[in-house]
Amino acid sequence: MATTARPAPEHSPDAYGEHSGLWSWLSTVDHKRIGILYLYTALFFFMFGGVEAIIIRAQLGAPNQHLVSAEFYNQLFTMHGTTMIFLAIMPLSAVFFNFLIPLQIGARDVAFPRLNAFSYWVYLFGGIFITIPIFFAVAPNGGWFGYAPLTTRAYSPGINIDFWVIGLQILGISSLAAAFNFLTTIINLRAPGMTLMRMPMFTWMAFIVQVLLVLAFPVITIALVFLLFDRFFGTNFYNTVSAGADPLLWQHLFWIFGHPEVYILVLPAFGLVSEVLPTYSKKPLFGYPVMVYSGILIAVLGFGVWAHHMFAVGMGPIADTFFGLTTMLIAIPTGVKIFNWIATMAQGAIRYTTAMLFGIGLVALFTIGGISGIMHASPPADLQQTDTYFIVAHFHYVLFGGSIMGIFAGLYHYFPKITGRLMDEKLGKIHFWLTFIAMNLTFFPMHFSGMLGMPRRIYTYDSGQGWDLFNALSTAGAMIFPIAMLIFIYNFLVSRKRGEIAGSNPWGAGTLEWTIPSPPPEYNFAKIPTVTSRYPLWEGKEVDYEDARINSQEGKTAADLGIIMPYSTIKPLLVALGLIVMFCGLISSRALIGVGAALMIFSLYSWLLSPLEPEHH
Amino acid sequence: MPASVAHTSAPTSHHYTTLGLDSRKVAIWAFIGSECMLFVSLISTYLIYKGRSIVGPFPHETWTDPATGHVFKPILNIPVTSASTFVLLMSSLFMVLALAAVQNKEKPKHTRGERVLGNSKLWLWMTAIAGATFLGFQAFEFTSFVHEGLSIRTNLFGSSFFTLTGFHGAHVTAGVIWLVTLLAIDYRRGLGSKDSLLVDIAALYWHFVDVIWIVIFTLVYLIK
Ligand code: HEM
Numbered sequence: 001m002a003t004t005a006r007p008a009p010e011h012s013p014d015a016y017g018e019h020s021g022l023w024s025w026l027s028t029v030d031h032k033r034i035g036i037l038y039l040y041t042a043l044f045f046f047m048f049g050g051v052e053a054i055i056i057r058a059q060l061g062a063p064n065q066h067l068v069s070a071e072f073y074n075q076l077f078t079m080h081g082t083t084m085i086f087l088a089i090m091p092l093s094a095v096f097f098n099f100l101i102p103l104q105i106g107a108r109d110v111a112f113p114r115l116n117a118f119s120y121w122v123y124l125f126g127g128i129f130i131t132i133p134i135f136f137a138v139a140p141n142g143g144w145f146g147y148a149p150l151t152t153r154a155y156s157p158g159i160n161i162d163f164w165v166i167g168l169q170i171l172g173i174s175s176l177a178a179a180f181n182f183l184t185t186i187i188n189l190r191a192p193g194m195t196l197m198r199m200p201m202f203t204w205m206a207f208i209v210q211v212l213l214v215l216a217f218p219v220i221t222i223a224l225v226f227l228l229f230d231r232f233f234g235t236n237f238y239n240t241v242s243a244g245a246d247p248l249l250w251q252h253l254f255w256i257f258g259h260p261e262v263y264i265l266v267l268p269a270f271g272l273v274s275e276v277l278p279t280y281s282k283k284p285l286f287g288y289p290v291m292v293y294s295g296i297l298i299a300v301l302g303f304g305v306w307a308h309h310m311f312a313v314g315m316g317p318i319a320d321t322f323f324g325l326t327t328m329l330i331a332i333p334t335g336v337k338i339f340n341w342i343a344t345m346a347q348g349a350i351r352y353t354t355a356m357l358f359g360i361g362l363v364a365l366f367t368i369g370g371i372s373g374i375m376h377a378s379p380p381a382d383l384q385q386t387d388t389y390f391i392v393a394h395f396h397y398v399l400f401g402g403s404i405m406g407i408f409a410g411l412y413h414y415f416p417k418i419t420g421r422l423m424d425e426k427l428g429k430i431h432f433w434l435t436f437i438a439m440n441l442t443f444f445p446m447h448f449s450g451m452l453g454m455p456r457r458i459y460t461y462d463s464g465q466g467w468d469l470f471n472a473l474s475t476a477g478a479m480i481f482p483i484a485m486l487i488f489i490y491n492f493l494v495s496r497k498r499g500e501i502a503g504s505n506p507w508g509a510g511t512l513e514w515t516i517p518s519p520p521p522e523y524n525f526a527k528i529p530t531v532t533s534r535y536p537l538w539e540g541k542e543v544d545y546e547d548a549r550i551n552s553q554e555g556k557t558a559a560d561l562g563i564i565m566p567y568s569t570i571k572p573l574l575v576a577l578g579l580i581v582m583f584c585g586l587i588s589s590r591a592l593i594g595v596g597a598a599l600m601i602f603s604l605y606s607w608l609l610s611p612l613e614p615e616h617h
Numbered sequence: 618m619p620a621s622v623a624h625t626s627a628p629t630s631h632h633y634t635t636l637g638l639d640s641r642k643v644a645i646w647a648f649i650g651s652e653c654m655l656f657v658s659l660i661s662t663y664l665i666y667k668g669r670s671i672v673g674p675f676p677h678e679t680w681t682d683p684a685t686g687h688v689f690k691p692i693l694n695i696p697v698t699s700a701s702t703f704v705l706l707m708s709s710l711f712m713v714l715a716l717a718a719v720q721n722k723e724k725p726k727h728t729r730g731e732r733v734l735g736n737s738k739l740w741l742w743m744t745a746i747a748g749a750t751f752l753g754f755q756a757f758e759f760t761s762f763v764h765e766g767l768s769i770r771t772n773l774f775g776s777s778f779f780t781l782t783g784f785h786g787a788h789v790t791a792g793v794i795w796l797v798t799l800l801a802i803d804y805r806r807g808l809g810s811k812d813s814l815l816v817d818i819a820a821l822y823w824h825f826v827d828v829i830w831i832v833i834f835t836l837v838y839l840i841k
């Protein structure tokens with residue numbers, strides 16, 4: 001490892017000075033530090049969900065095993081999906097929303113710094129809330145999609161589903177609060193000259209994701225409210241037996257949220273890769289406007305395909321045809337992106353850094369997932385594939401091969417900006433190749449076990465059905481992931497302290513975030529830049545370079561420059577705490593609801609009535 | 618507290634913004650967009666479940682309980698709800714006047730009429746009272762429904778009706794609390810034209826909640 005420890009420059013994480021200590025983290029409202037909080041928390045949950053997956057694969061490695069009970073297996077696959085989607089991938093995307101959006105658009109912070117802290121704390125508490133029950137074997141057990149009526153009190157009497165309904169409700173509050181914040185930031189805090197069509201592609205994709213969040217999350221909120229009311233107050237929304245409720249109501253509401261959700265999961269990774277590929281190909285992104293429009297089209301069409309998750313319920317030929325067609329249509333803008341990335345790399349001066357490898361990995365693996373997606377866009381084909389491991393293969397190619405690959409590409413690319421130091425490239429490449437091999441070894445065989453009829457969500461199976469070999473391969477592949485992850489974590493922790501000093505633009509990238517020191521000072525930009533092009537450091541005018549020169553200077557504090565920074569405050573944390581206590585009261589004691597509400601309302605008023613920052617003169 | 622209340626007036630417009638608007642104004646529009654989807658989900662569910670309840674009482678039809686022979690009249694009381702709808706509509710008008718009063722606080726006022734129109738406290742009170750009156754009507758409606766035999770558990774209609782209108786009522790409640798908070802600030806240090814934004818975003822929210830009620834009133838009460 002090249003950990004040539006050099007003395008820390010004045011502005012390195014080691015020189016944060018007064019900005020360290022537990023209290024400073026609890027009360028921070030700095031988008032960069034909140035991003036770092038998201039990073040550590042989400043990596044933790046990513047590994048937690050990974051452990052669940054390892055147990056699942058160990059159980060399925062050979063026929064007729066009884067490592068875990070059928071009941072616990074249900075909890076494992078439910079919590080694996082829930083954790084990975086809501087506690088790992090979405091927050092890992094939020095790491096970059098937090099850290100990058102203000103830097104990419106030339107802003108000093110997000111629009112509402114305290115609301116940003118609130119989002120993080122709600123996420124943390126909600127994540128803990130939904131994770132703890134598995135240690136007592138009472139974790140949610142109805143799948144990440146929580147199909148009602150199965151999840152109503154009549155069929156799931158235990159406390160398991162209560163944790164799921166309430167936990168998702170809490171996490172939804174976090175996502176929505178963050179979405180309003182980032183949406184406003186992107187609309188309203190762009191530096192002069194940063195027109196929409198000059199925005200870096202990551203910020204564009206983040207923008208689209210916030211719109212999806214704002215429009216899709218209320219739908220699942222209502223679906224969950226119905227379920228909550230059914231379970232706690234005896235309403236009839238999903239009561240199909242005695243009240244004549246529609247057994248498909250939940251499925252419709254859930255998937256109207258659920259399909260946009262898959263784009264919420266993958267578009268941030270697309271954005272990251274759209275920063276990574278141009279940088280290491282030394283070429284501007286190919287077809288920038290087409291990338292923007294295809295992103296918008298994906299978002300729009302994404303609201304019109306939800307029932308492709310319901311072909312098996314018998315909606316009739318008209319609905320099946322309609323949703324089959326829209327699903328095939330949505331593959332077009334998705335495919336356009338793939339071709340644009342390839343064209344970006346074509347004839348570029350490619351450098352195979354770790355970030356680049358992960359970026360290329362996304363292009364290759366996501367394509368495979370996209371192709372299997374088109375296969376089950378056809379209702380007759382889907383009737384063979386639905387509820388089998390073929391679907392599991394599909395969504396892991398898009399989620400692992402897409403989202404996770406893109407997030408790792410982003411982590412390696414932006415690690416120097418976040419920490420001021422470079423990650424070790426040799427270990428990084430080992431991490432990449434192990435991940436790449438593990439990913440394909442685990443998920444490619446699932447195409448076959450699925451085609452041979454192996455259903456999802458079964459805790460064991462008999463031999464002699466042709467599934468044994470494929471399951472053994474999948475399990476072998478899965479066992480490689482922990483090794484890859486340990487290497488990554490080691491590299492991350494060591495490089496953070498002892499990696500080479502990065503400097504403001506170690507990769508020779510072209511966008512605004514690379515004009516400022518690494519790690520950036522708390523105020524980001526000493527001078528709010530004036531932007532004249534998409535890549536100010538590559539094809540900018542004189543003003544861009546002049547701004548970059550001013551902004552890359554290290555060592556000045558906000559006070560030196562007369563920049564007014566928001567006060568640190570603990571109040572967002574207290575409001576979040578009150579909220580959680582309130583929800584905990586729902587499953588324990590009424591009194592707790594009152595205590596939580598009181599804490600929340602008191603802290604909220606105290607927050608709203610106190611100023612964000614010192615007054616200007 | 619007085620010191621910090623004074624700070625709420627600190628304008629944030631000295632920060633550069635792309636649109637030249639305060640960010641809170643942008644955010645409230647995003648919030649309203651999200652709320653639209655919330656109510657669309659609630660209203661759609663109500664409409665999907667319309668006419669699918671197995672037992673009564675029903676909104677627009679009479680129902681005879683086959684077990685007891687008891688006859689349930691159509692449960693919706695349209696005249697009473699029309700009155701409460703009217704009150705809520707008037708509250709939007711008061712809200713407009715309250716905002717105008719705050720915006721024109723510093724303009725000299727000569728006639729008695731101008732002084733009344735310029736009285737922000739009066740119009741904020743009127744808006745809040747109209748909102749509270751609407752809530753009173755709703756409380757009356759809910760209790761009388763329960764007396765007549767319709768609870769949130771009775772049938773699909775009960776579940777979807779109480780949840781939909783209850784959600785709307787919760788929004789009105791939040792709005793009334795917001796208005797009372799503005800009133801408290803007004804009494805403490807006076808709302809001036811520099812505070813227009815505080816009232817403006819509250820007004821946007823209030824009008825939105827009002828418009829949603831018009832939709833609910835039409836789809837649930839008026840259309841049979
Ligand atoms: C080319 C675009 C895509 C097409 C045509 C497509 C099509 C489909 C279809 C038809 C299903 C339902 C299969 C079934 O249950 O029988 C499905 C399931 C799924 N897809 Fe995709 N998909 C695409 C992209 C994506 C992306 C980008 C993601 C996520 C990043 C994703 C995540 C999922 C997930 C998680 C499921 C399974 C949900 C569940 O039942 O638990 N898909 N896809």
Ligand SMILES: [Cu+2]
Nearest residue numbers: 259262308309
């Ligand atoms: Cu889908």
